[in-house]
Structure formats: structure tokens, C-alpha cells
Amino acid sequence: MKVLVAVKRVIDANVKVRVKADGTGVETQNVKMSMNPFCEIATEEAVRLKEAGKVTEIVAVSLGNAQCAETIRTALAMGADRGIHVQTDVELQPLAVAKLLKAVVDKEQPGLVILGKQAIDDDSNQTGQMLSALLGWPQATFASKLVLNDNATANVTREVDGGLETIEVKTPFVMTTDLRLNEPRYASLPNIMKAKKKPIDALTPEQLGVDPTPRLKTLKVAEPPKRSAGIKVKSVAELVDKLKNEAKVI
Amino acid sequence: MSILVLAEHDNASLKSATLHAVTAAQKIGGEIHILVAGAGAQGAADAAAKVAGVAKVLLADDAIYGHALAENVAKLIVGLAGNYSHILSAATVNGKNILPRASALLDVQQISEISAVESADTFVRPTYAGNAMTTVQSSDKIKIITVRATAFDAAAETGGSAAIEKVASGGDAGLSKFLGQEVQKTERPELTSARIVVSGGRGMQSGENFKMLEEVADKLGAAVGASRAAVDAGFVPNDYQVGQTGKIVAPDLYVAVGISGAIQHLAGMKDSKVIVAINKDEDAPIFQVADYGLVADLFTAVPELAKELNK
Numbered sequence: 195m196k197v198l199v200a201v202k203r204v205i206d207a208n209v210k211v212r213v214k215a216d217g218t219g220v221e222t223q224n225v226k227m228s229m230n231p232f233c234e235i236a237t238e239e240a241v242r243l244k245e246a247g248k249v250t251e252i253v254a255v256s257l258g259n260a261q262c263a264e265t266i267r268t269a270l271a272m273g274a275d276r277g278i279h280v281q282t283d284v285e286l287q288p289l290a291v292a293k294l295l296k297a298v299v300d301k302e303q304p305g306l307v308i309l310g311k312q313a314i315d316d317d318s319n320q321t322g323q324m325l326s327a328l329l330g331w332p333q334a335t336f337a338s339k340l341v342l343n344d345n346a347t348a349n350v351t352r353e354v355d356g357g358l359e360t361i362e363v364k365t366p367f368v369m370t371t372d373l374r375l376n377e378p379r380y381a382s383l384p385n386i387m388k389a390k391k392k393p394i395d396a397l398t399p400e401q402l403g404v405d406p407t408p409r410l411k412t413l414k415v416a417e418p419p420k421r422s423a424g425i426k427v428k429s430v431a432e433l434v435d436k437l438k439n440e441a442k443v444i
Numbered sequence: 445m446s447i448l449v450l451a452e453h454d455n456a457s458l459k460s461a462t463l464h465a466v467t468a469a470q471k472i473g474g475e476i477h478i479l480v481a482g483a484g485a486q487g488a489a490d491a492a493a494k495v496a497g498v499a500k501v502l503l504a505d506d507a508i509y510g511h512a513l514a515e516n517v518a519k520l521i522v523g524l525a526g527n528y529s530h531i532l533s534a535a536t537v538n539g540k541n542i543l544p545r546a547s548a549l550l551d552v553q554q555i556s557e558i559s560a561v562e563s564a565d566t567f568v569r570p571t572y573a574g575n576a577m578t579t580v581q582s583s584d585k586i587k588i589i590t591v592r593a594t595a596f597d598a599a600a601e602t603g604g605s606a607a608i609e610k611v612a613s614g615g616d617a618g619l620s621k622f623l624g625q626e627v628q629k630t631e632r633p634e635l636t637s638a639r640i641v642v643s644g645g646r647g648m649q650s651g652e653n654f655k656m657l658e659e660v661a662d663k664l665g666a667a668v669g670a671s672r673a674a675v676d677a678g679f680v681p682n683d684y685q686v687g688q689t690g691k692i693v694a695p696d697l698y699v700a701v702g703i704s705g706a707i708q709h710l711a712g713m714k715d716s717k718v719i720v721a722i723n724k725d726e727d728a729p730i731f732q733v734a735d736y737g738l739v740a741d742l743f744t745a746v747p748e749l750a751k752e753l754n755k
């Protein structure tokens with residue numbers, strides 16, 4: 195079985211994101227970019243499936259500007275076999291990403307597509323669900339455990355509001371990763387070197403027959419309201435007194 | 445304009461998340477209908493009919509909706525969508541699972557986790573773990589929206605007397621099957637709707653030590669939460685996680701114990717009314733958002749707190 199993983203390039207999770215003074219977006223100049231952490235988990239899961247002999251080929255797909263190729267290289271260094279870069283400078287929103295990924299899936303015919311549950315920049319949590327809808331496939335979102343069965347089904351454990359839930363889906367299907375699915379590996383130096391030789395195909399939205407024009411117009415990006423700094427209390431007794439008599443919350 | 449709100453429920457009763465989504469719908473303005481898709485869900489439909497400001501309840505009662513499988517519920521929503529200008533759900537795991545699927549089928553770009561309504565087509569939503577508030581305007585014919593519950597008050601649970609209309613099942617997509625669940629049973633209030641939340645982090649060192657926090661929580665009638673580090677270490681179950689990728693809470697009082705205050709954790713709790721931090725590191729970032737900070741070893745402070753609350 196072939197697996198496709200969608201890997202997004204985002205501002206690194208450890209960067210303190212700053213809103214631009216003119217309110218048009220956030221600062222991206224000289225800011226460290228990385229693979230979305232949930233996409234690392236997606237890639238790791240695919241690599242583990244391949245190591246377990248359940249998967250024959252892993253294709254890493256990223257959509258966006260020229261630098262997204264670096265994110266694909268990261269996936270290749272982790273163990274993906276080849277990359278597809280859908281190149282565009284248009285701002286991509288989840289519906290457009292899902293349509294583009296569908297076109298890639300139609301060409302590649304994987305048995306499983308793994309995405310992150312959420313991109314930590316737009317925090318949308320939509321793309322995997324949308325892709326499976328467009329494909330008419332089952333969706334297994336918020337996955338914390340995957341077991342591929344022999345009869346063209348899979349059991350997926352999902353992190354839901356009350357705890358955990360397990361569903362059975364038919365293959366092919368779309369899965370989105372939650373934090374506890376696995377712990378992604380670091381790419382070793384030899385594997386980073388090897389990744390440089392792995393092929394990355396470039397495609398455009400036009401070639402895929404998709405109009406990626408955004409449906410949501412960003413009118414303004416603003417800083418959230420700041421909390422004013424509080425006080426330090428000296429003892430537990432003082433804390434309880436403040437909570438009772440000043441804040442009046444207990 | 446009519447607005448459809450997808451109910452979050454357990455068949456017998458309505459979850460409070462729905463009440464917050466109803467308030468968001470009221471801010472948009474229009475006739476509000478609640479969709480209850482469930483199995484044996486008359487109880488939830490009856491509760492929905494009593495919610496203030498609701499004009500109609502649509503009840504789709506079928507075994508295939510028993511576990512809110514996205515493939516089936518999305519199909520149902522798509523069949524009903526023609527009558528609505530807006531379709532909303534609380535940004536619960538169910539809402540996040542189902543609505544984007546319906547959205548794609550309707551060729552609509554969903555607007556995720558709105559925290560404010562500017563007008564019928566313009567909404568504010570947190571992005572970058574809440575570090576940037578983004579105002580977006582939708583050009584889609586139908587607006588499909590998930591609602592951050594903590595940003596909207598709950599609509600009154602009573603006062604309404606909506607008619608309940610049965611709607612036909614949308615049919616089984618036959619793509620997935622519910623196998624089972626591990627649900628945490630607790631007598632404590634639900635994390636996302638509790639008035640007080642007491643959370644522990646990696647500093648707790650073990651699941652056993654969380655008992656100290658539970659004791660404090662029980663004295664305060666509080667829910668217990670955790671940082672990702674505490675969940676990943678296996679101290680507590682996954683559904684305790686508060687943060688960017690866990691639950692969003694905004695209680696009257698949030699007590700963070702042995703939590704450093706990483707941006708991803710703050711994203712889930714910084715809208716709490718009063719924040720208390722107990723941490724032995726006086727430079728921990730959590731103190732920058734805490735109204736009351738106590739620099740102390742939690743292993744002495746927490747038992748002391750339990751004792752002090754007895755007084």
C-alpha cells in the first residue's frame with residue numbers, strides 16, 4: 195500500500211509570534227520555519243508502517259511557496275520516499291488545500307492519506323475532514339492509535355472530548371494525527387544526506403485543475419488583549435484570603 | 445435568514461457547549477433551529493426545545509447517529525443546508541469532526557472557532573495559538589462556523605418552547621463503524637464548563653501525586669485539568685489536556701500547579717477570569733498571566749492549600 199502524507203510549513207512552535215504593526219498579518223521575516231508538529235507525527239506514522247512492512251511507498255506532499263520544498267526534504271529525511279510540491283504563492287485555505295490534495299490523490303491512488311489534525315498557524319483543523327469528504331472516503335480524525343487490519347479495514351483510536359473512542363474504517367481512508375499517536379524521530383545526518391537525492395515533483399494548481407482562490411478575506415489581524423500583571427503572594431494563607439476577599443471567586 | 449445549530453448532546457441531554465453556540469447564532473441574528481442527530485435522542489430534543497431563543501428543533505433519530513460518525517451526520521446536514529444562511533456548531537471534537545466534512549461537500553470554506561461576530565459575514569477567530577486575532581469575511585453562500593464556547597455566554601436553558609420536527613434520516617454512508625470507547629467517569633464538573641479548574645503539569649511528577657490536586661479540586665467543586673506534558677507522561681488521561689490542541693477553558697478561577705506556562709498551554713486558559721499559579725521557579729512564564737502567583741514547592745503548598753480551605 196502507498197501512503198500519502200501532507201506536510202505543512204509553518205512558523206516554528208517555539209517562536210513568539212508577533213502581529214505586524216499594520217494589522218495585515220504576522221511577522222514572518224527572519225522567523226524560524228518548521229514542519230507543522232502534527233505533520234511530523236503523520237510522517238513518523240507512515241515511516242513506522244513502512245518499517246513494519248505494511249506500506250511500500252511514502253509520498254510527502256506540501257503546498258505553498260518555493261520554501262515548502264525544504265519541508266518536503268525534512269519528510270524525506272525522516273523516511274518518506276519521494277515528494278510532491280504543489281507550488282503557488284496564493285494564500286491557501288483548507289478547502290483549496292483539500293481540493294489540491296484530492297487531485298494529487300486521484301493521480302497517486304494511495305490507500306491511506308495522513309494529515310495533521312491541525313496546522314499550528316491557522317489553527318483550522320479542517321483539511322483532513324474536507325479531503326475525505328471530497329474523496330468520499332471515511333475519516334479517522336484525532337488519531338492516537340492506528341491498527342491496519344488484513345481485511346481492508348483499520349481500527350483507529352481517537353482522542354475525543356470524554357476520553358478515547360475506537361472506530362473501524364474501510365480503506366482507503368484519511369487519518370489526522372493527534373499528539374499522542376507517536377513521538378517523531380529526528381532525522382539522522384546520513385538520512386538528511388540521502389534525502390537530497392530523493393525526487394521531488396513540482397506541480398501547479400493549474401496543472402491539477404484547481405482554483406485555489408481564498409474564500410475568506412482577512413480584514414484585520416490584531417494582538418489579543420493583554421492580561422495585566424498580577425501580584426505575588428507570600429503564603430498559601432494569603433492566597434486563600436485574596437481569593438476569598440479580593441477576587442471573591444471561592 | 446435562518447441559522448442551524450448542530451447540537452452537542454448525549455441523546456438524553458443537551459451539552460452546555462450547544463448553549464454557547466446558540467448565543468453566537470443570536471449575535472448573527474435570524475431564526476434559530478437546533479439539529480439533534482442521535483439515537484433515542486428525544487430527551488436531548490426536549491431539552492433543546494426549551495432553550496431560550498430557539499424557534500425550532502429538528503430531530504433526526506436513527507441508530508446510525510448513535511455515535512456521531514462524521515460521514516453520516518455530515519450527510520444529514522448537507523441535505524438540510526438549503527434552508528439555511530448559517531450552520532453552526534460548538535468547536536467540540538464532534539463539531540470539529542463533522543462540520544468541515546459538511547463544509548467541503550457544500551463547497552464552503554468553514555470558519556473555525558470564532559470568538560466574536562462582527563456581522564452576518566464577518567467574524568473574529570484566534571490564530572497562532574491565540575497570539576493573533578484574525579478578522580475574516582466570508583464570500584460563501586452559506587456560512588459554516590464552529591464556535592469557541594468560552595467566548596460566548598450560555599443561552600438560557602429554559603424559557604423557550606420550540607416545536608420539535610422529526611426529519612428523515614440521511615442514510616448510512618457505510619464508511620465507518622463505532623467499535624467502543626473508554627470514557628473517564630468522574631463526579632467532578634466537566635472541564636470546559638466548570639466554574640473552577642485546578643490543573644497540574646510536569647511538576648506533579650506522577651499520576652499518584654494528582655490525588656493532592658483532586659483533593660483541592662473537590663473542596664472547591666472544581667474540575668481537574670493538565671498540561672500536555674502531564675498527559676504525555678501518562679499522569680492523567682488525554683481529555684484533561686488544556687491548551688491550543690486540547691480543551692479551551694475560561695473558568696472564574698484557574699489554578700495552575702507545576703505548569704511552566706508554555707504558549708500552547710496559555711492558549712487554552714488565558715481567558716480565565718482569575719488565574720493562580722503555584723510554581724517553584726519565580727521566572728516561570730505562567731506568572732506573567734497570573735493574577736496571584738505563589739513561588740513555592742508544590743509538594744508543600746498544595747497540601748497546605750487543602751488544609752487552608754478546610755478552615
Ligand SMILES: Cc1cc2nc3c(=O)[nH]c(=O)nc-3n(C[C@H](O)[C@H](O)[C@H](O)COP(=O)(O)OP(=O)(O)OC[C@H]3O[C@@H](n4cnc5c(N)ncnc54)[C@H](O)[C@@H]3O)c2cc1C
Pocket residue numbers: 207231232314644645646647648670671672673674685686687688689690691701702703704705706707708709712722723724725728740741742743
Ligand atoms: C504542536 C504543539 C501543541 C501543544 N499543545 C499543548 C496543549 O494543548 N497544552 C499544553 O499544555 N501544552 C501543549 N504543548 C506543549 C507545550 O509546549 C509545553 O511543552 C507544555 O505545556 C509543558 O508542560 P508543563 O508546563 O507541565 O511542563 P514544563 O514546561 O516542564 O514545566 C514544569 C513546571 O513545573 C515547575 N515545577 C517542577 N517541580 C515543581 C515543584 N516541586 N513545585 C512547584 N513547581 C514545580 C517547574 O518550575 C516548571 O515551571 C504543545 C506543544 C506543541 C509543539
Ligand SMILES: Nc1ncnc2c1ncn2[C@@H]1O[C@H](COP(=O)(O)O)[C@@H](O)[C@H]1O
Pocket residue numbers: 200201202203230232233236255256257258286288291308309310311312313314316317318319320321322
Ligand atoms: N499548505 C499545506 N501543505 C501541506 N499540507 C497541508 C497544508 N495545509 C494544510 N495541510 C494539512 O492539513 C493539516 C491540517 O491543517 P488545517 O486544516 O489548516 O488546520 C495539516 O497538519 C497538514 O497535514
